[in-house]
Amino acid sequence: xxxxxxxxxxNAYYGGHKAIEDISMTVEPRSVTAFIGPSGCGKSTFLxxxxxxxxxxxxxxxxxxxxxxDEDLYGxxxxxxxVRRTIGMxxxxxxxxxxxxxxxxxxxGLRLNGRVRKxxxxxxxxxxxxxxxxxxxxxxxxxxxxxxxxGGQQQRLCIARAIAVEPQVLLMDEPCSALDPISTxxxxxxxxxxxxxxTIVIVTHNMQQAARVSDRTAFFNLAGVGQPxxxxxxxxxARIFSNPSVQATEDYISGRFG
Amino acid sequence: xSDVIVDxxxxxxxxxxPPAGLHRPRLxxxxxxxxxxxxxxxxxxxxxxxxxSSRAQWGLIAAILFVAVMYAAAARVEGLRQAKDRxxxxxxxxxxxxxxxxxxxxxWETIARGIKVLDGAFLSHSMAxxxxxxxxxxVYHAIIGTLEQVGIATAIAAPIGLLTAIYLVEYGRxxxxxxxxFFVDVMTGIPSIVAGLFILSxxxxxxxxxxxGFAGSMALAILxxxxxxxxxxxxxxxxxxxxxxxxxxxxxxxxxxxLKVVLPTAIGGITTGLMLAIARIAGExxxxxxxxxxxxxxxxxxxxxxxxxxxxxxxxxxxxGNDASYDRAxxxxxxxxAFVMILNLVARAIARWKAPKTGR
Numbered sequence: 001x002x003x004x005x006x007x008x009x010x011n012a013y014y015g016g017h018k019a020i021e022d023i024s025m026t027v028e029p030r031s032v033t034a035f036i037g038p039s040g041c042g043k044s045t046f047l048x049x050x051x052x053x054x055x056x057x058x059x060x061x062x063x064x065x066x067x068x069x070d071e072d073l074y075g076x077x078x079x080x081x082x083v084r085r086t087i088g089m090x091x092x093x094x095x096x097x098x099x100x101x102x103x104x105x106x107x108x109g110l111r112l113n114g115r116v117r118k119x120x121x122x123x124x125x126x127x128x129x130x131x132x133x134x135x136x137x138x139x140x141x142x143x144x145x146x147x148x149x150x151g152g153q154q155q156r157l158c159i160a161r162a163i164a165v166e167p168q169v170l171l172m173d174e175p176c177s178a179l180d181p182i183s184t185x186x187x188x189x190x191x192x193x194x195x196x197x198x199t200i201v202i203v204t205h206n207m208q209q210a211a212r213v214s215d216r217t218a219f220f221n222l223a224g225v226g227q228p229x230x231x232x233x234x235x236x237x238a239r240i241f242s243n244p245s246v247q248a249t250e251d252y253i254s255g256r257f258g
Numbered sequence: 259x260s261d262v263i264v265d266x267x268x269x270x271x272x273x274x275x276p277p278a279g280l281h282r283p284r285l286x287x288x289x290x291x292x293x294x295x296x297x298x299x300x301x302x303x304x305x306x307x308x309x310x311s312s313r314a315q316w317g318l319i320a321a322i323l324f325v326a327v328m329y330a331a332a333a334r335v336e337g338l339r340q341a342k343d344r345x346x347x348x349x350x351x352x353x354x355x356x357x358x359x360x361x362x363x364x365x366w367e368t369i370a371r372g373i374k375v376l377d378g379a380f381l382s383h384s385m386a387x388x389x390x391x392x393x394x395x396x397v398y399h400a401i402i403g404t405l406e407q408v409g410i411a412t413a414i415a416a417p418i419g420l421l422t423a424i425y426l427v428e429y430g431r432x433x434x435x436x437x438x439x440f441f442v443d444v445m446t447g448i449p450s451i452v453a454g455l456f457i458l459s460x461x462x463x464x465x466x467x468x469x470x471g472f473a474g475s476m477a478l479a480i481l482x483x484x485x486x487x488x489x490x491x492x493x494x495x496x497x498x499x500x501x502x503x504x505x506x507x508x509x510x511x512x513x514x515x516x517l518k519v520v521l522p523t524a525i526g527g528i529t530t531g532l533m534l535a536i537a538r539i540a541g542e543x544x545x546x547x548x549x550x551x552x553x554x555x556x557x558x559x560x561x562x563x564x565x566x567x568x569x570x571x572x573x574x575x576x577x578x579g580n581d582a583s584y585d586r587a588x589x590x591x592x593x594x595x596a597f598v599m600i601l602n603l604v605a606r607a608i609a610r611w612k613a614p615k616t617g618r
Contacts, residue, residue: 051507053503053506053507056502056503056506058431081509081510081511082509083509084506084507084508084509085508085509086509088507088508088509089503089507091500091503091504091507093500095498095500095501095503095504096504097501097504097505097519097523098501098523099519099522099523099612108505108508108510108518108519109508109509109510112505112508112510112514112515112518112519113508113509113510113514158504161504161508162507162508165508165509
């Protein structure tokens, strides 16, 4: 199920602008890796390079290697569509499909990929919604529109949608930044469960959250406005938050940044 | 009106602004209605007194009086800032009426004059064997012609227009997209008579086909295509990028994302745009005059021989210049308006039925 990601010498561009420079790191399987850093330092961009979503942006371009268990995602002949099937993503703002019911939203990934058998689908939808801690709340109204749920429920619906296609890795781009503390707690608990089965990478601005949920933490920084973002260090979360090896990390975490 | 606050909170006595509380004197709620009524009365009075024959002048006087009196009253009672607000509100109302009056009067005129001869026989008979000065006859052949020509034009223009818009929004990058956009813009401005002349020279003169409903359909399709492209493009741009990304991130190929996520989200707006485009070409008469030739009898075959159409029929009847023909022209105009209106209602219904749902 879960796979390891090895990144080597990765640069990403928006047109002529270099957004991130020379990033190398390893994301361990069956663990939560958190990305922290100031706004504009390229955390989200880097996250999007991990499942080839970066190139969806007009002008988006990537150099370097991303190995998923020794298979280069940017290698010749790799289909971005199958990469994204293997590496799922949850976005900052909940984005359920507005034309679809709750059930259809969860089933969307499978259905749109053309693998459908009704009975099998029922099982998967139930399993995914249970996996996203949403089943109890919505089991009586699966045919109601997904956009009618609350923000936190919508975000868990999006997580259910992402795990329904059984990815190996789950990327989460600030999944709680639009949510209240209770929904945030629900999703953090969920991450703890999900890391048994998936490799999870999460971008967050909330350092307590990084400290709570992640096993390893990567700190990103940028030298100045218009400069590309860089990876400063990556280490065990406990170490990053108690005794980081780089001064900039300590400054950022303790709020003495900038 | 407002009640004066007697014991206001202690504010320094030197404060120059008169009322210190949150209450300000307000005009009563019924003031605009009363001023409007008075303005209309005054407009009519002045119009009659000064012997102005045109009702438009009466209305203009009433409108100016209404705006001016509202502004003056508000400035006196409520202060200058509120007066400006009232001024803007009054102007908006006046403009609204200016826009509605012609519309209502047009509908009223058409219904009042058209209803006279509009009955089952009118809808189910052609003009075959009816002399222009005789009453009777009907519009059936023109309805058939319009339905067929507009139907074929839609069948040609809608798919091309839709696919062009999808290309421009979802795939188009660089030069080709710019060129396509430019030509769509140019096409939007083509006068209908020019589209007719183009098909005339290509289809009838060069390729030597004869007059037919289909020739007219092609000219209508040329007129319809840019409208469809434009409206569909706008609707597709309204679909949030996040939905596309959500679908792509699930490992759904791009074409399926467009087909299953983007189009269903925008389908309501796309349908409305399509219906408006159909309504626009349903009223075209110039290409029909050139290419379909016009006919007094029923011709069910759009690919062979002359046909009629509703706008052409109206033009033709009006040109006859006698009372029986005038009646028929108005009745046909009413049929055409009803046709367009039904199309619009259908579009609304589809848009509502297909619109993204938010209910719980």
